[in-house]
Amino acid sequence: MNKQVIFNLPVGDLGKSKAFFAALGFGFNPQMSSDSAAFMNIVDGSIHAMLMSEDCFASFTNKGVVRALEANEVIICLSCESAREVDSLIARAAAAGARIPHPPEDHGNMYDQGFEDLDGHLWNLVWTAGDA
Incomplete structure (x- = not known):
């Protein structure tokens, strides 16, 4: 298995963020996405970002969200x-x-x-x- 980098980013409006990054040419994997998160392919097979609604992102930590x-x-x-x-x-x-x-x-x-x-x-x- 190839190593991959996947980083998570909190976003205020998931739909607007997806449209923004799609305009830059980044694709999304619907199988790894939901109503509160979108798996974005930056470099196929190696670098990805999970765009997460702020509530979804906050559910993974007990710290405040920057x-x-x-x-x-x-x-x-x-x-x-x-x-x-x-x-x-x-x-x-x-x-x-x-x-x-x-x-x-x-x-x-x-x-x-x-x-x-x-x-x-x-x-x-x-x-x-x-x-x-």
Whole structure:
């Protein structure tokens, strides 16, 4: 069995979040989803996110749920195959309602830019030249 990364994210409106990420080209597995959670494929077979309603997410912990619009715990970083892919995903995220907190940064051997999704989760998209 291949190892996979699956992270859980609380979302305020599951339907709106699914539409947002579908606009970025991410798919969903209905067999692993419910009315309160959606299993999102980011990189087929290896990286996934479970988008969970805030109530569903809260049921897995006895801690408070961080509202990413107010504070952040992590920045999710995804590698891209090219700077053009970074720009394309940023453009689709912006068109779907994302906030773009800063312009792209070109460091020669690394190019990156980030977006904030509808719930305030930070995503950074990065391309690096050669082995990183």
